[in-house]
Amino acid sequence: xxxxxxxxxxxxxxxxxxxxIPSYILDAIKDCQVFFVENEKTTRRFFxxxxxxxxxxxxxxxxxxxxxxxxxxxxxxQLKAGKNIGIVSExxxxxxxxxxxxxxxxxxxxxxxxxxxxxxxxxxLALMASGMNxxxxxxxxxxxIDSLExxxxxxxxxxxxxxxxxxxxxxxxxxxxxxxxxxxxxxxxETTLLCMAVDxxxxxxxxxxxxxxxxxxxxxDIHKRLAIFLLLAE
Numbered sequence: 001x002x003x004x005x006x007x008x009x010x011x012x013x014x015x016x017x018x019x020x021i022p023s024y025i026l027d028a029i030k031d032c033q034v035f036f037v038e039n040e041k042t043t044r045r046f047f048x049x050x051x052x053x054x055x056x057x058x059x060x061x062x063x064x065x066x067x068x069x070x071x072x073x074x075x076x077x078q079l080k081a082g083k084n085i086g087i088v089s090e091x092x093x094x095x096x097x098x099x100x101x102x103x104x105x106x107x108x109x110x111x112x113x114x115x116x117x118x119x120x121x122x123x124x125l126a127l128m129a130s131g132m133n134x135x136x137x138x139x140x141x142x143x144x145i146d147s148l149e150x151x152x153x154x155x156x157x158x159x160x161x162x163x164x165x166x167x168x169x170x171x172x173x174x175x176x177x178x179x180x181x182x183x184x185x186x187x188x189x190e191t192t193l194l195c196m197a198v199d200x201x202x203x204x205x206x207x208x209x210x211x212x213x214x215x216x217x218x219x220x221d222i223h224k225r226l227a228i229f230l231l232l233a234e
Contacts, residue, residue, distance in 0.1 A: 004083040006107050007032060008100070010093045010119020011046050013226070014202035018049060020120045026050050028117055032086040034060040034078045036071070036103055043088045064099045072106045079112055091226075093121045097141055097171070122228050123169055126197035129207040130167070132232040137167035143180065150180070154187050154231075161192075162233035170231075174224045181219060184229070188212045195230035198222050 007028040012020060029047060037043040040061050047054055062074060064087070078085055087100040094100035095116075107114055123139055140157070144150045157168040172180045184194060190213035197207040198220075206220075209230075 001082045003110075003112060004033075004079040004081070004085060005113040005115060006079070006104070007084065007086045008094045008104070008114065008116040009086045009088045010117055010121075011043065011088055011091060013091050013120050013122055013125075013200050016203075017120075017201040020201050021050065022118055025117055025119065028115070029054075029086060031084050032059070033083040034062070035086045035088060036062045036064050036075055036100070037088040038064050038090040038094075038099065042090060046088075064103065066099050066102075072103060075103050076106060076110055079107070079110070091122070093119055096121060096123065097139065120201055122171075122197070122200050122226075125200050126195065126207060126228045126230060127167065127169065129197065130195035130209050130230045130232075132167040132193065132195060132209065132230055133165055134167070136164060137169060140168065140170040142172060143170050145176075147183070151183050151187050154184055157231055158188050158192055158233045161231055166232075168231040169228065171228050174226060177222045177225065177227050180229070181215075181222065184231070185212055185216055185219065188231070189233065190216075191234055193230075193232040193234065195232075196220065196222065196227060197230070198225050198227045200226070200228070202226075 009025060009028055040063055044056050064071060087094040087103055089098040089100055095104045104114060127134055127137060143153050161168050192212050193209055194212055194215055195209040199205045
């Protein structure tokens with residue numbers, strides 16, 4: 001029996017932005033028998049919006065969590081049984097700042113065919129719109145929660161950015177956005193560029209790049225909004 005293949009299925013960044021999902025994603029969903037997802041409830045809702053006739057209970061569903069060993073073994077067993085699997089992140093592209101990467105790594109090691117599909121990525125969309133260096137950039141995920149560690153990390157990122165002309169990209173839990181912005185603006189040089197990309201692909205989308213000096217003239221309130229931050233020291 002031939003082994004199954006893995007589809008990396010992107011989802012929306014903003015719940016109502018279905019126009020950002022290419023039509024061929026539906027063909028991939030229909031070719032799968034099993035789904036490994038970060039959040040089963042939101043994935044089911046997303047799929048039903050794309051394909052109203054989908055019978056959810058006709059498919060097998062597994063939660064990725066942190067892709068523990070038991071999850072990886074189940075994943076590989078399903079593939080060996082000839083079933084095609086879709087991996088779905090909570091938002092954006094699976095495998096990028098997402099626990100699905102561990103399943104992809106297991107599939108690569110096992111020699112399984114992997115099909116990455118085009119869809120929205122907040123990292124790339126923000127970088128594209130920022131006007132910052134797209135030749136050299138780094139994504140750091142979440143910065144430290146501890147205030148002192150976070151401030152030191154921001155300073156380190158700024159120093160590295162200036163040394164290598166490298167765009168530094170990072171995110172924060174939405175309810176801590178304002179605290180992060182405050183730390184950036186109080187610890188970076190006035191000439192450093194900061195891009196705040198908020199609600200990407202949504203109706204309240206805002207992607208603005210300004211110097212720290214100019215941001216300090218009017219600091220936005222982005223509490224509990226989905227945001228990604230880019231830093232470039234000149």
